[in-house]
Amino acid sequence: MKYLYITCIMLLLVSAAHAQSWKNQSIEQIFKQARTEAREKEFTKSREKLQYILHFVPNYHDVSLQMGRTYAWEGRYMDALLIYNRVLKQDPGFIDALHAKIDVEIWSDKLDKAYETTRQALEYHPDNEGFILKKAKIYQYGGDHDRAIETLNEVLKVNPANIEALDLKIVLEEESRQYTAVVRSGVDMFDQSFDPAIFGSVEVNKKNNWGAVIARVNYAHRFEQFGLQGEVDVYPVITDKVYGYINYGFSQSVLFSNHRIGAEVYAVAFDKLETSFGARYLQFSTQSIVTYTASMRYYLKSFELSVRPFYTHEKSFAAASIDFGVKRNFKKPETYLEFTAGLGYSPDIRINQTFAGQTDSFYTLESKRASIKVQRSLGDRWSAALESRVNYRELSAESDEYLLITSLISTIKFKF
Known part of the structure; x- marks a missing residue:
């Protein structure tokens, strides 16, 4: 009985050591593992590692955005927006954070807020195809196909070969008929x-x-x-x-x-x-x-x-x-x-x-x-x-x- 008890204790210690072994890796290795777990929908494990990184590097914005994405993918939009707003307060023109925030506002049916965030994003990046395309999608989701097509034409002026804009324009023209x-x-x-x-x-x-x-x-x-x-x-x-x-x-x-x-x-x-x-x-x-x-x-x-x-x-x-x-x-x-x-x-x-x-x-x-x-x-x-x-x-x-x-x-x- 004594040997069985010792064996169980050893197994628990080994298991605990194995579970914490990721902390012995580099920051980038931990971040890579967290992204993999997020893709596999292991959000709790992913956030544990992301929080660990942020404890040592609080202003690592890519890690913060990844944390926000795990909340967004779970449908916890308010938690995601709190993180994105915190990043944007420190860096108002951060492109990835602006894109992520607009996406969440669209997914949560806050089209007015999505439009306002897109307007602010275009003040920082006037010729950014991605933000102009986002504005077109907001018009599309709001049912204003004419303005969506006009906005897509703006994208195509910047880049006539933008495949996503061309495909969406075809869809919108079809839907508008x-x-x-x-x-x-x-x-x-x-x-x-x-x-x-x-x-x-x-x-x-x-x-x-x-x-x-x-x-x-x-x-x-x-x-x-x-x-x-x-x-x-x-x-x-x-x-x-x-x-x-x-x-x-x-x-x-x-x-x-x-x-x-x-x-x-x-x-x-x-x-x-x-x-x-x-x-x-x-x-x-x-x-x-x-x-x-x-x-x-x-x-x-x-x-x-x-x-x-x-x-x-x-x-x-x-x-x-x-x-x-x-x-x-x-x-x-x-x-x-x-x-x-x-x-x-x-x-x-x-x-x-x-x-x-x-x-x-x-x-x-x-x-x-x-x-x-x-x-x-x-x-x-x-x-x-x-x-x-x-x-x-x-x-x-x-x-x-x-x-x-x-x-x-x-x-x-x-x-x-």
Whole structure:
């Protein structure tokens, strides 16, 4: 028992000696170790070493700033600001301290104070790109995109090659354009004795703080008939990772459903997976249909993989369909390549509505379908897309005949 007690005492002494061994190192070695611990989020250990250094070198400003950063990274903004203010009282123009203080004031939503600190920093360093860039970000966070862009132009006057300023300017210009006009036109061609059918739409999209709204007019000219349908889509933001979809469409033409109502809720999980569940209601001249749908979209680097099933159940009709998609996004904004394929029955898939106006039971027709779409940015405001579709579908529910429909759709978008 005596030997066990002595052994425990020795182990404690060795452990204590090892724990304090860093004090035998040089000031710079201790500082390096403290920075490493801070990066590894061992803030208490890091501050112990930083405080030890400051005991011997009270005006070592880099150490003080590192101490402030550990508090800021923990969300203890007031503690961080006390340290930064103490450093700036001794050296009002110290660049690193000014940058650190502005960052903390931005993170703590004190934009007025951040702006004032930036103004003071620019009095000491009028041509400092970093401080001018900080001012632009303050305007951005405050929602004043116009003044933010003006400020970024000041940065680019000092240094036209400032990558961060160039990238942020592109983002701000994109965000400041709340409207998008879209013109879409297409043609269906049949392998039997039907004349080509023309269709398309004109829409205007508007982004808001609470979401987005789209007003659209669809048109169709087929089987010697012309029809229009008006639609409104609303995408309300519910939380940071949940948003909704609400749709209403109306038409008096037999080429469209008389009423179309859609609702869906989307949720993002793990920042890579988006799921949804919703329903569509279609009212035709002789029948109403409710279709349930869901979706799953997985983001894999520059790819998006998606699947969307549909299920329709009525007294005389019950069927399902499914669609798959693969989308490849490119670095250039608004530029991608997308392939989709699907099979089954679905009255809501607009590629299947070709025979509206010819038969009241067009929505019961089975089809196999595929499409490929390419979209490319044409500058910072314009983009264009071209889509080719193939739809192999039943000619009628009573026969065993199929019709091959090939479609070509072009789209032009303009942001303003």
